[in-house]
Each structure stands twice: as structure tokens, then as C-alpha cells.
């Protein structure tokens with residue numbers, strides 16, 4: 059059965075129609091399909107082509123607590139599908155032994171278009187990324203060779219690795235590539251906004267349309283294009299009094315990068331709260347109030363966030379704020395959040 063995330067109802071029908079039976083269990087034909095209105099992905103698929111078997115292995119790993127020291131925390135514990143693969147309700151993520159991380163979990167979404175990972179862009183290669191959470195002492199706190207040993211001793215895994223890579227050998231490279239394959243398939247491109255854009259769905263409400271116009275004028279310089287980010291690192295003027303996380307400077311060691319964080323995509327933003335790298339805002343109203351009147355002046359505040367008189371902030375009336383929120387809600391993608399292929403099996 060074909061697995062095209064963004065086709066919506068049509069996709070779901072295709073899926074049913076081409077369902078095959080394989081000794082009682084479904085066979086899913088997984089392939090990465092670029093949504094027609096998206097740019098070319100930057101991920102190098104030539105190095106790691108997504109296959110049905112690789113995806114299935116990656117999904118099993120993503121939801122397996124064995125990747126953590128006490129077998130209790132999986133990737134899916136902090137990246138929950140119902141919250142667009144973020145950690146629902148947590149400002150800072152909770153990991154092993156109930157320890158608190160220092161940042162808010164971003165969505166695992168549209169990663170094929172992303173070339174830096176983490177809020178500060180500390181990792182450049184998706185195929186190396188998963189080492190970080192596995193070995194992070196406040197996330198999964200497990201040594202990679204122990205993970206590999208646990209998987210070798212679990213009768214489910216050698217056949218899954220065999221199906222995905224041709225031999226049952228369980229290696230770091232294969233583990234990482236399989237996790238990438240699952241994450242690459244977490245494509246969100248089928249919201250009401252997309253359907254409006256493609257002419258396959260109803261028009262947006264008057265409020266949302268007005269909100270889109272204001273958004274394009276006042277927000278899209280950074281949250282740009284169909285991915286709603288230009289993937290740059292910027293200081294958007296948050297109050298640093300209670301959180302001194304230096305952001306991008308921790309990676310580049312360049313003081314000019316202090317307090318710069320990656321511009322996040324706003325797809326599914328109604329589902330991914332709390333907001334900002336430290337989860338300081340619990341709802342979109344608070345975020346809009348912040349942009350309008352909560353910004354704190356700083357030396358390297360992004361110039362786009364200064365008004366013509368030099369003061370920080372974006373002029374937004376109460377009505378404009380409401381309309382922008384109505385627009386942001388049209389970026390929610392139910393297909394993505396409910397797709398059973400992306401859920402724990």
C-alpha cells in the first residue's frame with residue numbers, strides 16, 4: 059500500500075485500495091514523496107534511501123525504551139505524535155530518572171528540509187543526530203554499545219535489521235540510518251492552509267485570510283516560505299533575566315551569536331506548545347503579546363524586530379493578533395497527527 063502523507067483523503071483511499079495481505083500482517087509500501095508545493099529536500103537520500111523495511115525498523119527503534127539506560131524512555135516519550143512529535147505539556151523536556159533538560163522539545167517534522175538540528179544548530183547531519191539523545195545524561199543516558207548489545211539480544215531485531223539492510227548485523231551506522239528513515243517520513247504538508255494553497259480544500263475563514271496577510275507582512279521575513287522558517291539563527295528579543303542559555307554562541311563561540319536560536323517552523327504550532335526554546339509561553343496569545351509589547355532590547359536583537367523609531371517589537375493591534383492566531387491554526391495537519399503509520403505499533 060502506498061504511503062503518501064500529504065494526499066489526505068485521496069491518499070487514505072489509495073492506501074486502502076492497494077492493501078496487500080502477507081500472512082495476516084499488512085505490507086506497507088513506504089516511499090518518500092516530496093509534496094508538490096515544497097522545495098527540494100536537502101537530505102542526501104542517495105546515502106540512505108527510505109525503504110519500507112528501513113522505515114519499519116526505524117519506527118520500532120523510535121518507540122523502544124531499550125535505547126535508554128533503564129529501558130523506560132523512548133524517543134517517542136518526548137516526541138509524541140499527538141503533539142506533532144513534541145513533548146506535550148512540558149516546557150523543558152523530562153528524561154530519565156525524571157530529570158529535567160534545559161530546552162523545549164521541537165517537533166520531529168519535515169527534517170528532510172533541515173540541515174542543522176537542535177535549537178542552536180549543534181548537529182549538522184541527521185544520520186548522526188540520534189547519538190545525542192541516546193547518550194545525553196538527562197535524556198536517555200545510555201552507551202551506544204550497550205544499546206547495540208540489548209538489540210542483538212532481543213529476538214525481534216536481527217530479522218528487522220536483516221530485512222532493512224540485507225544481513226542481521228546490528229551496527230551503529232544501521233541504527234542511525236533506520237532512525238533517520240522513520241524521521242524523514244514525518245512529513246507535514248496537508249493542513250487546511252496547504253489544501254487552500256493547492257486548491258484542494260475550502261477557502262480559509264475571513265479572519266485567517268486577514269491573519270495570513272498580516273503574517274506575511276510582519277512575521278514571514280523569518281518564518282518564511284512553505285516551511286515557515288528560513289532556518290537562520292536570530293535573537294528575537296526574549297527576556298534573558300531568568301534564562302541565560304547562550305544558544306548559537308555555544309556552538310560557534312562567537313559572542314555575536316549570543317542568545318540566537320533557530321527560527322522554528324510554525325507548522326502545527328497550535329499543537330506544539332509551550333513555545334520558545336525554553337517553553338516559556340504556554341499559548342499563542344502570550345507569544346503574540348510578547349512580540350507586540352514584551353520584547354527586551356539587546357545589543358544583537360534582530361534588526362527586523364525594531365520599529366522605525368528603533369524601539370523593539372512589532373506593531374500589532376488586538377484584532378491583528380487574533381487574526382494571526384486564526385491563521386496559525388490553519389497550519390495544523392490532522393493527517394500528520396493521526397497517521398497510523400507514524401504511530402507506535
Ligand code: HEC
Pocket residue numbers: 120125131132133134135136137151152153154159161162163164165166169172174175176177178187188191192196197198237241
Ligand atoms: C528526554 C526527552 C527527549 C528524548 C528521550 C529524545 N528527545 Fe529529541 N529532543 C529533545 C529536546 C529537548 C530537543 C531540543 C534540544 C536542543 O535543541 O538543545 C530535541 C531535539 C530533537 C531533534 C532536533 C529537531 C530540530 O528541529 O532541530 C530531533 C531530530 C530529535 N530530538 C530526535 C530524537 C530521537 C531520534 C530520539 C531518540 C533516539 C530523541 N529525540 C529522544 C527531547 C528528547
Ligand code: HEC
Pocket residue numbers: 273276277278279280281291292293294296319320321322323324327330332333334335336345349360362363372382
Ligand atoms: C527576526 C525574526 C523573527 C520574526 C520577524 C518573527 N519571529 Fe517568531 N521566532 C523567531 C525566533 C528566532 C524564534 C525562536 C526563539 C527562541 O526560542 O529563543 C521564534 C519563535 C516563535 C514562536 C515559537 C514557536 C515554537 O515552536 O516554540 C512563535 C509561535 C512565533 N515565533 C511566531 C511569530 C509571529 C506570529 C511573528 C510575527 C508577529 C513572528 N514570530 C516574527 C524569529 C522571528
